[in-house]
Amino acid sequence: MESDFIAWLRRCVPAHPRLPLGLRDDAAVVSATGCGDIVVTSDLLTEGVDFRLHDCQAAAIGRKAVAVNLSDLAAMAARPVALLVSLALPRTGAATLARALYDGILPLAAEFEAAIAGGDTNTWDGGLVISVTALGELTARGPLRRDGAQPGDSILVTGSFGGSLLGKHLTFTPRVREALALHARYELHAGIDVSDGLSLDLSRLAAESQCGAAVKLAAIPVDPAAFELTRQQPAGPSPLEHALADGEDFELILAAAPGEAQRILQQQPLDIPITCIGRFVPQRGLWQENPDGTLAELTPRGWQHRGREK
Amino acid sequence: MESDFIAWLRRCVPAHPRLPLGLRDDAAVVSATGCGDIVVTSDLLTEGVDFRLHDCQAAAIGRKAVAVNLSDLAAMAARPVALLVSLALPRTGAATLARALYDGILPLAAEFEAAIAGGDTNTWDGGLVISVTALGELTARGPLRRDGAQPGDSILVTGSFGGSLLGKHLTFTPRVREALALHARYELHAGIDVSDGLSLDLSRLAAESQCGAAVKLAAIPVDPAAFELTRQQPAGPSPLEHALADGEDFELILAAAPGEAQRILQQQPLDIPITCIGRFVPQRGLWQENPDGTLAELTPRGWQHRGREK
Structure with missing residues (x-):
């Protein structure tokens, strides 16, 4: 649409x-x-x-x-x-x-x-x-929303990204138990699930929260399926590009204050890994954070053409 | 299906x-x-x-x-x-x-x-x-159900039936206000809306209530559109047959004890007529009540082939 x-x-x-x-x-x-x-x-x-x-x-x-x-x-x-x-x-x-x-x-x-x-x-x-x-x-905690991320919050993700086409898009486990466990135990500021692409859905969450998101590309947990896709199609996207844009990972992106994020990362309370891939920033838009701390623009990619209403 | x-x-x-x-x-x-x-x-x-x-x-x-x-x-x-x-x-x-x-x-x-x-x-x-x-x-009255009709209850209907294909199937007003007004003011035992055909949906309500329904055919309010359909296709069903089987009238069939039904019929509290078309009976199935009071089997007809799940 x-x-x-x-x-x-x-x-x-x-x-x-x-x-x-x-x-x-x-x-x-x-x-x-x-x-x-x-x-x-x-x-x-x-x-x-x-x-x-x-x-x-x-x-x-x-x-x-x-x-x-x-x-x-x-x-x-x-x-x-x-x-x-x-x-x-x-x-x-x-x-x-x-x-x-x-x-x-x-x-x-x-x-x-x-x-x-x-x-x-x-x-x-x-x-x-x-x-x-x-x-x-x-639950008593109320809904987890898209619009609660604050500049300075850590960007946390569950699981890994990319290559879902090789199987995960059909076999994924919706992160219901994970979301409920984290929401009950920690102070989460915002959340979204990754249906259309990590970079696209992250940019949506940031936009709803009226801030930006700066990603450390090297920190993104790339799924083995993304490497396999690149091996099958060497002329196509890199594994990292698959992770950023493929979509249908159905993992969670969460925002939490740095101290709370640190607790979550240390305690790793789920059966799947939780990774910090960057932080929310005051500058609207999506950014990659270079090793020297500078920000460069990153284009959100994903299944935008599906034009889902929400 | x-x-x-x-x-x-x-x-x-x-x-x-x-x-x-x-x-x-x-x-x-x-x-x-x-x-x-x-x-x-x-x-x-x-x-x-x-x-x-x-x-x-x-x-x-x-x-x-x-x-x-x-x-x-x-x-x-x-x-x-x-x-x-x-x-x-x-x-x-x-x-x-x-x-x-x-x-x-x-x-x-x-x-x-x-x-x-x-x-x-x-x-x-x-x-x-x-x-x-x-x-x-x-509302505080709880849901109106299909399974509450009792033998002896009157069969009440809103509006008129048949020929919806000529326009009403697109332009009908869902009887929300009517159902809420009647449910609040009177003691209704059961209800259903007529989507698949008056005779078919009545037989469903009776079956869920574990009783039968006896209809006085002459009492059925036949819509002018049913007469018009018969005029257009003289070899086709009669106006009464249209009323019994066409479906998509989206009127209500209601069950109420005889005294309560009498109150409703006398007070006519809606902007559309309410008509009594018969009574629920202990004998399972759908019946027509002859002028002499005897019952003859009546075959439920309607859009059964649509096979809607519910």
Whole structure:
């Protein structure tokens, strides 16, 4: 989608008393009377853009459709509550395909204790479309937001980046448990999940926080798959470029004050590594920090053309 | 979709503590910790099945995608809170089409005070798919359910039935205000909205309530559009047959004890008529009540082949 449509939509959708945080995070916080706040997010996956039915098993596609939504809940530090799954299925073999999709959907829903709260199953003459909505609940800490990073905060990331196309884009574990554990134990200022690219999503978090981000490129944890991609395509991007721009890593970027970040880094409370890759700075934009401490502009790269609404 | 897939799915989706009512109503009630109950429903509309882009204006399609979900909230007597709108758009003219869809979506959302709480806007090589999720909140009366009708209860309906294809299927007003007003003022036992056909949806409500429904055919309020359809196609169904089977009337079927039903019928508290079309009976199934009081079997008809999950 063209980004001017997204801009148009943002202008047309008025501020609403039901949306205390507006529409600037990975998921929306919705206020219901006598009920409090609930976190909601939707992702729609289409054949040919997000997956090819011939390249991957249907169960893996169903799993991914749920996992990307759980990753959005993780970015808000929300606990999964329920999922709604709507399918547009090609007529031929529709029931078989639907069952195979649910073979991937149901175990992940069970793993994260999310109820399947309905949806809509249809057949049509087109390709496969999967639309999932996830509902989450907040802990006493409230939502983790995109707009809370402060100049001086450390940039922390979970896991490693790049080369997700070789498999991780289908098999990743949404960082729900990690987000909840960190949010409960430490003072986090902001968070986002990396769906469209480390550099692009980091620049978004910085922009929402009205500051900039300076990255030490050498500190970025590059996934072995990024090296493998470069080995397969030597004329293509370097492993570091893959890490910065590939997207679909579904790891977390977090902001924390330097002292708190130091505690997290020393304690390493997760089963996966947490790495500091730089710091937030007053100068708006994305930067790389040279060894001598000077900053040079870094262009955010990623899946911008997907034009997701949020 | 084949109905055995739906049956398979129901078996595979286990009972869940988050779903106090299970998945047998028009929308699901989801329990969130520290938040209470929220009502959720999803409907997905596809080009060629639910609409043809050449036959109707895009704004009308966008409006309908929201309205069918609001109608599901009405069936539960839930107050609309928020909507998530996900689109799979054909690449050519995607932004123009998306804006036109929202020209129908936004006014209806505003009319029913529902926030647009996000969604996902994508382009692809296929046709138009619109997936909407609606969130609603319950009043102090709790949800109106499908399973509360009792033998002896009157069958009440709002508005009139049949011939929706001539226009009402796009222009209908979801009966949210009507459901909330009736649920607040009277003791309703059960409710459902008519999406797939008066006779089919009535038989579903009766089945969930573990009783039967006996209809006085002469009492059914037949819409003028049903007569017009029969005039256009004299060899086709009669106006009454249209009323029983066409579907997409998006009116309400309600169950109330005879005395309460009498109060409602005398007071006629809505801007649209409420009619009694029969009574619930102990004998399971759908029946027509003859003038002499005997019952004859009536076959439920409607859009069963759409195979919606719920």
